[in-house]
Amino acid sequence: MSALELRQNVLDELEFEPSVNAAHIGVTAEGGVVTLSGYVESYLQKLSAISAARRVKGVKAIADEIDVRAPADKKTADDEIAKRALDMLAWDTVVPPGITVLVRDGWVTLSGNVDWHFQKRAAEDDIKKLSGISGLSNNIQIAPRIKSENVKAKIEDALKRHAATQAKAIRVTVRDNDNVLLEGKVDNWQERRAIERAAWSAPGVQSVEDRMTIG
Known part of the structure; x- marks a missing residue:
């Protein structure tokens, strides 16, 4: 898919999303990275615009430059x-x-x-x-919780149970027993979010660093 096609697909999705007034939103695309610029009238519209862009096939990353400008x-x-x-x-x-x-x-x-x-x-x-x-x-x-000796295993087991994820393609590293690093390749944003949720569900996890890529 060319950058122009991706840009047009994102614009079409923004126009299709009823919760977003896309009249003042600009879109550029290059190498799967989509930049959203311009302004909307509410923070919720801004989040909805970002979510709409994520739904478009071929979007690998989003640069958010949208401002929120409420009418005076x-x-x-x-x-x-x-x-x-x-x-x-x-x-x-x-x-x-x-x-x-x-x-x-x-x-x-x-x-x-x-x-x-x-x-x-x-x-x-x-x-x-x-x-x-x-x-x-x-x-x-x-808040810190009682340290679990099996944080990595708990996360990997959760990924295996989740039908929407490809657990074998994801590397889970646990540092200091409560900081989780996720690496690997996923098919789409939904799978990426599901893996993040699985990591956060393990008791005692303090942070999740997402280095996964979409491809």
Whole structure:
């Protein structure tokens, strides 16, 4: 597939995605790397545009240069965003108490500690839904757990159980017993995300470094 064909396919997918106003989004493509530029009116639209580009066959990597520019009459004050964010987190039974929220110029930063990665991701998903935000930094830390001697084996077993992954093509390295490195080649973004989730599901994992490639 040529770069021009890939670019057009991404543009078509953005136009097809109902949650994205693609009128001000630019697309370039080279060697399977797609660059998204321009601007949208909400952070959720930005994430939806990136997800739409990932669905296109032939996209190996995405460079995100999209800005969030809310109309002047729809801008939300930082204190109002902070209050909404705290309410959202409090209503979510998956997210434990103690998460702090800092908002500056519409950019939300989350801090605090949780026991599991899915709790950290749940907090992030809650904030993504808020209107008026321009970006999000998730600095929530996963609290250290009792060290497991079989982290590598647990992850490899999880990959074997997952029908959407090719476990034999993935190399799993565990450093300091809680930092996971993933290497190898996958067929698509969905498989890549499934492997990342499997790595995060192992007890005690503090970080996952994804060096997998799509090909």
